[in-house]
Amino acid sequence: MITYLGLGSNLGSDKSHNLRQAIHLINEQAGHVLACSSFIESIPWGFVSDNTFLNAVITIDTPHTPHKLLDITQSIEREMGRTHKTINQDYTDRIIDIDILLYGNSCINDSRLTIPHPYLLKRHFVYAPLLEIAPDIIYPTTGTPLATLIEK
Numbered sequence: 001m002i003t004y005l006g007l008g009s010n011l012g013s014d015k016s017h018n019l020r021q022a023i024h025l026i027n028e029q030a031g032h033v034l035a036c037s038s039f040i041e042s043i044p045w046g047f048v049s050d051n052t053f054l055n056a057v058i059t060i061d062t063p064h065t066p067h068k069l070l071d072i073t074q075s076i077e078r079e080m081g082r083t084h085k086t087i088n089q090d091y092t093d094r095i096i097d098i099d100i101l102l103y104g105n106s107c108i109n110d111s112r113l114t115i116p117h118p119y120l121l122k123r124h125f126v127y128a129p130l131l132e133i134a135p136d137i138i139y140p141t142t143g144t145p146l147a148t149l150i151e152k
Contacts, residue, residue: 001061001062001063001064001103001104002034002059002060002061002104003031003059003060003061003062003069003100003102003103003104004057004058004059004060004100004101004102004130004134004137005026005057005058005060005073005098005099005100005101006055006056006057006097006098006099006101006117006120006126006129006130007019007022007023007055007056007057007058007096007097007098007099008042008053008054008055008056008094008096008097008099008125009022009053009054009094009095009096009097010044010049010051010052010053010054010093010094011051011093011094011095012095015053015054016039016054018054018080018095018096019039019054019056019096021080021096022076022080022096022098023036023056023058025076025079025080026058026060026073026076026098027060029072029075029076030060030062030064030069030072030073030076031060031061031062031063031064031069032060032061032062033058033059033060034058034059034060034061035058035059035133035134036056036057036058036059036133037056037057037058037129037130037132037133038056038129038132039054039055039056040054040055040056040125040128040129041053041054041055042054042055042124042125044091044093045091045119045123045125046091047091047092049093051093053125055125055126055129056129057101057126057129057130057132057133058133059133059134066100066103066106066108066113066115067112067113069100069103070100070112070113073098073099073100074098076096076098077094077096077097077098080095080096081095081096082094082095082096082097099117099126100113100115100117101115101116101117101120101126101130102115102116102117102120102130102137102140103115104140105138105140106140107140107141115140116139116140116141121139121149121150127146127150130146131146131147131150134146135147
């Protein structure tokens with residue numbers, strides 16, 4: 001299944017290395033990496049930190065179900081040194097963050113996973129690199145091109 005993953009890192013001496021390492025591990029464990037956006041720098045979203053982020057979006061072809069893919073990406077985060085997703089429902093600095101943005105045309109909303117990612121349309125550092133590698137992508141919940149939704 002063609003899937004888009006958002007990656008971010010704001011800890012460590014070489015954030016680009018963190019992203020490249022995550023991409024390597026994703027390719028080994030989650031599915032074949034088909035494309036990678038440019039790396040873009042962004043300020044923290046949803047919390048205050050002195051550490052800027054480096055972000056990217058990748059396309060993978062995965063044989064895994066969405067929930068199995070979530071398990072794999074969370075395992076990769078832990079393998080790279082991430083110890084928790086949030087503290088008291090607040091975002092924190094992180095060595096790596098891997099989010100499932102889109103999984104084919106699927107729409108999922110359960111206690112573990114929401115696809116499309118609930119903040120995809122609100123985060124420039126997510127939708128800009130996504131549009132870079134998939135300019136004609138259709139947003140599954142509306143059937144509208146993502147680029148059109150972003151313009152609005």
